[in-house]
Amino acid sequence: MGPALLVVIALVVGLIFLGILVVVGMYNGLVRARNETKNSWAQIDVQLKRRHDLIPNLVETVKGYAAHESKTLESVIAARSQAVSAPTTDARIAAEGQLSQALSRLMVVTEQYPDLKANQNFLSLQEELTSTENKISFARQAYNDAATSYNTRIETFPSNLIAGNFGFKPEPLFQVTDEKERQAPQVKF
Amino acid sequence: MWEAIESNRRRSRWIVAGMGALLVALGGLIGNAIAPRTGILIGLGGALFVWILLWTVAVFQGDSIMLSIAGAQKIEKADAPQLFNVVEEMVIASSLGKMPDIYVIPDDRPNAFAAGRKPETRVVCVTSGLLRLMSRDELQGVIAHEIGHHKNGDPALMILMGVMLGAIVLLADVFLRSNILFGGRRRSRDDKDDSGGLQILLVVLAFALAILAPILAQVMYFACSRRREYLADASAARFTRYPEGLASALEKIAVEAQGNRQANRVLAPMYIVNPMEALAAVGLFSTHPPTENRVHILRSMGGGVGYVDYDAAFRKITGKAGCIGARTLNEDTPATRREGGPEGPVAAGPETREEKVTRSREVGNLLGRMGGLTMMQCPCGVGIKIPPGAPWATIPCPRCGRENRVPGK
Numbered sequence: 197m198g199p200a201l202l203v204v205i206a207l208v209v210g211l212i213f214l215g216i217l218v219v220v221g222m223y224n225g226l227v228r229a230r231n232e233t234k235n236s237w238a239q240i241d242v243q244l245k246r247r248h249d250l251i252p253n254l255v256e257t258v259k260g261y262a263a264h265e266s267k268t269l270e271s272v273i274a275a276r277s278q279a280v281s282a283p284t285t286d287a288r289i290a291a292e293g294q295l296s297q298a299l300s301r302l303m304v305v306t307e308q309y310p311d312l313k314a315n316q317n318f319l320s321l322q323e324e325l326t327s328t329e330n331k332i333s334f335a336r337q338a339y340n341d342a343a344t345s346y347n348t349r350i351e352t353f354p355s356n357l358i359a360g361n362f363g364f365k366p367e368p369l370f371q372v373t374d375e376k377e378r379q380a381p382q383v384k385f
Numbered sequence: 386m387w388e389a390i391e392s393n394r395r396r397s398r399w400i401v402a403g404m405g406a407l408l409v410a411l412g413g414l415i416g417n418a419i420a421p422r423t424g425i426l427i428g429l430g431g432a433l434f435v436w437i438l439l440w441t442v443a444v445f446q447g448d449s450i451m452l453s454i455a456g457a458q459k460i461e462k463a464d465a466p467q468l469f470n471v472v473e474e475m476v477i478a479s480s481l482g483k484m485p486d487i488y489v490i491p492d493d494r495p496n497a498f499a500a501g502r503k504p505e506t507r508v509v510c511v512t513s514g515l516l517r518l519m520s521r522d523e524l525q526g527v528i529a530h531e532i533g534h535h536k537n538g539d540p541a542l543m544i545l546m547g548v549m550l551g552a553i554v555l556l557a558d559v560f561l562r563s564n565i566l567f568g569g570r571r572r573s574r575d576d577k578d579d580s581g582g583l584q585i586l587l588v589v590l591a592f593a594l595a596i597l598a599p600i601l602a603q604v605m606y607f608a609c610s611r612r613r614e615y616l617a618d619a620s621a622a623r624f625t626r627y628p629e630g631l632a633s634a635l636e637k638i639a640v641e642a643q644g645n646r647q648a649n650r651v652l653a654p655m656y657i658v659n660p661m662e663a664l665a666a667v668g669l670f671s672t673h674p675p676t677e678n679r680v681h682i683l684r685s686m687g688g689g690v691g692y693v694d695y696d697a698a699f700r701k702i703t704g705k706a707g708c709i710g711a712r713t714l715n716e717d718t719p720a721t722r723r724e725g726g727p728e729g730p731v732a733a734g735p736e737t738r739e740e741k742v743t744r745s746r747e748v749g750n751l752l753g754r755m756g757g758l759t760m761m762q763c764p765c766g767v768g769i770k771i772p773p774g775a776p777w778a779t780i781p782c783p784r785c786g787r788e789n790r791v792p793g794k
Contacts, residue, residue, distance in 0.1 A: 232480055239477055259642070316762065320466060327470035334478035337626065342480060 222355045226364050229346040233367050236339035243331040244292055251276045251299075251327060254321050259303065261312035265305050268341070272298045300326070343367040397542055400609045403547040403601055408432055411553060411598045414591035415560045421584050436552040443548050444502065455508050456626045457488035458755050462622050465489065467744075469514060471525050472509060474533040478624040485535065491752050495519065495638045499531040509535075517748045518637055520740075526621055526631030527638075533620030546606050553602045564592075580722040600606045611674045613707040616721045619680055621696035626690045631684035639676040676700060763789050 255269050275295040282288035303322075312318055347366040350359040358364075407626060409432065411472060452467015462469040476484055485499075485507035495515035509531045519527065631642040657710035685698040696709045750768065754760055757773040763782035771780065771791055779788045 235478060243477075268545050323466055323470065327467075327474060330470075330474045334474050334624075338478055338480050 219358060222358050223287075223362065226346075226355060226359055226362075229342070229349055229366075230364065233342040233346050235341065236342045238336060239335040240332065240339060242353060243328055243335050247299075247325070247328045248276055248280055248296070248310070250324055254302075254325065257315065257318050257321060258306060258312065261315070262309050265302075268302050268305050269299075272302050276299075281384070284346065299329075341371050343369055349375065397609055397612075400551070400605050401542075401545060404553070404605055406778070407594075407598050408549055408553050408556075409438065411556055411591075411594050413630065414587060414594055415556060417584075418560075418588045419590035421587075427793055431531055432552065432556060435546065435555055438549050439548045439555075443544050451736060455490075455510070457490045460487055460489050460751070462754075464754060465516065465546050465747070466522070467747075468511065468528075470529050471521070472532070475526065475529045475624055479536045479620070481531050481532055481536055483507065485532075487511075489513055489516070489751065489755065491755055493517070495641050497527050497531055500540050501535070502544055507535055510663060513748050513752055515638070515640065516751070517745050518641065519634055522625075522630035523634035523637065524626055526627070526634045528631075529621035530617045530631055533617035533624065534613070536620060537613065539617065543610065543613070546609055550599075550602045550606045553661065554599045557599050560595045589691075603769055605648060605747040612680070612708055614673050615682075615695075618683060619692050619709060621700075622683060622686065622690050623692060628686050632680045635676050635680050635683075642757070671740040696712040746776065757791060761789060774789055 200304060244344060248353040251272060255273060258265070272295070275291065279291035279295050283289045303325075306311045306312055307317075341367075350364050350366055409429065412428045412430075412432025413425045414428070416424035416426065418424070420427065460468075465487075468489075472487055473484065475687050476482075482505045485501065486509075488508055489511040490510060491500040492512040493514040495512055497509070497511040497515055497517045499507070499509055509528065511527070515524070515527065528557065546665070568720045618631060621631045625631070682695065682698045682702045685702060687698070688694075692709050695712055696714060698708070699708045750760055750770075753770050759771040759775075760770065761769050763769060763785065765782060765785040765787065767782055767784045769780060769782065769789065771777075775791070777791055781788055
């Protein structure tokens with residue numbers, strides 16, 4: 197066995213080792229990207245729940261000042277209970293959209309009650325609701341960003357080879373289909 | 386997510402390596418000048434020692450020292466709900482993960498900075514002036530910029546660079562001073578064991594480097610700092626999907642930030658706008674790019690909000706090569722601005738006078754609480770402030786006359 201052979205063996209072993217490192221790195225990168233997508237999705241859920249929690253308090257406060265807006269208040273309550281008890285994801289998305297619209301109608305109505313708008317409790321609920329609507333949107337945005345980046349990795353060379361072999365599946369993007377829902381957060385409190 | 390951390394770290398790595406080389410060269414040459422040849426190792430050891438010492442101080446004490454210099458106080462959600470919410474929104478938008486601690490500095494000039502080397506010690510700090518002056522969109526832009534710094538790993542990088550700069554300045558300073566003080570004696574001894582022209586050349590080199598290295602290191606430090614500011618602006622546009630928020634905030638800050646006496650030179654690179662020279666010309670020794678440029682870039686993104694759009698606007702305005710790493714640009718996905726976009730909230734728009742009054746009252750209350758005042762509210766809606774150590778157990782409401790119990794009495 198000459199020294200030349202030894203060098204060749206060392207080179208081959210080194211290359212194999214390097215290859216394994218690259219594969220492991222890519223695999224871990226894909227897992228990280230997938231986890232980030234999952235976390236962002238969970239965040240949307242957290243914020244939707246937070247909105248459900250805010251509504252009873254909001255309805256109570258508004259009732260005290262604007263009792264004859266009962267129709268608007270009832271539609272908010274109905275939309276909320278529908279969203280809470282929605283059996284499927286699709287039904288849930290539709291119900292949450294309805295809730296967004298009902299809430300924005302309620303907020304338009306409250307504009308007519310100066311006493312209500314001066315109420316400290318209402319003001320802080322309003323800030324919480326504004327922020328929660330923002331957080332829902334930002335969580336969707338973050339989810340779409342994470343999912344797009346993850347999907348691109350799955351589809352592009354060379355990480356697509358690893359994704360194919362280890363069963364990484366692309367994640368669907370969040371698309372707002374309803375034009376009204378798209379407009380919903382535009383209401384300025 | 387965007388790997389902005391990775392590709393930019395690669396770019397900054399060259400600057401860090403350059404500074405490291407400077408530190409090593411300085412240590413070696415100084416050692417050699419003190420004791421030919423054998424001194425090289427001592428010099429290198431000395432340089433390493435100074436670096437480790439400063440690094441330890443920076444790591445264990447840095448953030449708390451900085452916050453206490455600036456007079457900052459940690460606040461909770463109840464103290465400033467809107468600020469807290471805006472930070473939460475940006476943490477969600479950026480997928481930063483852990484929520485940073487929020488500090489407020491009682492200072493009327495608007496400014497903000499991000500600090501903290503590790504996720505557990507992350508801090509976002511704003512002045513009360515910022516809270517008073519900014520609309521919700523503008524505050525969101527500023528916070529997004531600071532969260533961008535965290536997302537891009539800037540505080541850690543700037544600490545690393547700052548420590549290297551400090552070590553270089555310290556070594557050079559000690560060497561030059563000791564030679565001015567004891568110069569005469571050294572030279573006479575050097576004459577005796579003179580080991581030839583090379584040694585003389587090396588000693589001259591040591592002096593030259595001791596004079597030049599601190600200047601070079603500062604130029605590198607500031608160049609890196611400026612680049613990071615542009616990058617954080619790009620991140621802010623991306624996170625908020627609304628570059629105008631940050632642009633208009635920067636304009637307001639630039640006008641008001643002049644003469645921010647509470648900030649000192651060491652802290653300057655941390656702020657969103659350099660408090661020392663808010664409107665002054667920007668040269669090699671500026672920590673921040675000119676605010677005018679930053680605003681102009683943010684407003685020239687042509688309706689886009691991605692890193693690609695920012696980079697294009699940057700090249701157009703400054704005439705330089707791009708400011709963002711190729712990998713980040715490759716991974717950038719198209720995103721639409723908030724108006725009419727399918728995602729992200731719509732801007733709240735210009736605020737009414739009412740909202741401005743409410744906000745300045747809130748900031749006043751926040752400052753009162755930070756100063757030790759007890760805040761309470763009469764059931765009729767009037768807010769009452771009670772100074773610390775007040776003897777009364779109850780206090781009459783100035784409007785409705787109801788006797789209110791003072792909390793904690």
